[in-house]
Amino acid sequence: MHIACVHTAKGNIDIFERAAEGLGLPPKTLSHHLRQDLLAATEEQGWLTPQLREEVARELRQHLEEADAVLLTCSSIGPAVEDFPDAPVLRVDEALAEAALAADRKLTVLCAAQTTMEPTEALFSKVANAHGGQFQMVLVPGAWEKLKADDSDGYLHMISEAADQAYRDGADAVALAQASMTGAAERVKHGPAPYTSPKAGLAAAVKKASS
Template sequence: MIIACLHTADSNCAVFEAAARKLGLASGVLHHTVRPDLLDAAERAGGLTDEIASETAAALSALATHADAVLLTCSTLGPSTAIVGQAPVPVLRIDAALAERAADADGKVVALCAVETTVAPTTALFSEAAKLKGVTFEVRLVACAWKSFKAGDRDGYLAAIAKAADASYDDGASIVALAQASMAGAADLVRRGPCPLTSPEAGLRAALERIAQRAPRVES
């Protein structure tokens, strides 16, 4: 089994390997491709453009030819999966799986973003999932966190996210969802409420479910 991951930050390779180990996946199941240029272009453009989406979709389609499932791990680029077209295997955005899991919670859901370009796609995703399940949600941007990430200050980045998650619980959130894969490490630092939901684990679970659904059934 091969799950191909398209990342925009090299550090997310380790994040997903950790999530895979937690789920009991064997070493070598995940194949990583890192394209920081795609997110850099989106940040310069102020968001996802048609041209960037098309380039991302082409990269996803290429990965689909040698995998059992493909995961797009960047929330900013997430809508690109909608234009991949016919692919031989499932092509999934990890934040969609996260939104579905979060919407199963009772009460208010707060989704945290670290970079401004993820706010619009995250809001659209969570709005749809919340409407289907009848829950309330709010998307919050963790101010200045992305500057720490870009500067290589991982500890400062995760601490800022954990602080925002604790504040969300103090404000009445039932569950906090960390919308970007790079935020996953902050979950262990949260003290004021349940462990936040993270997109790497949600995305991998969704991929495994889709792969299992496609597997041929053995007649007894």
């Protein structure tokens, strides 16, 4: 089995290798393809423009030639996956949304990047309309700047603090919308470990690749 992962953040490569190990996948099941320029351009434009969406689609299409499934790990450019309705192309956060909204409870969805807010809200709304569930979106101000400055510890601290605050404010569950947030889950003290996307998204890709 070969799953091609398309990343826009270098740090996500290790995150997904750990997720693969946690799922018991054989070594070298994943290949990693880094396109930091796609996220940089999306941030510069403020949204995933049609031109950028087509560029993302070209990248995904390229890996379909040699992979059993393609997993897009960046939430900001996730909507490009909708251009592949009949192909084994997945966005990592769709499985996250389905898992987090499975129970009817008060869910807080945390984002760090402003460009992630709109596509993530649209995705969770689609899943909520289909399966039920309630959620609210929360942007963690200043967190993304920490990560871009290579302060990953400060970044994860801000995310875990925001999750703890969500629990203090009455949330029953928290979902970390971006794969880069994963390490913050184990730091949360005031509620259950938040839902994270890498293992859920990768498991969905394995299922798709095997079908």
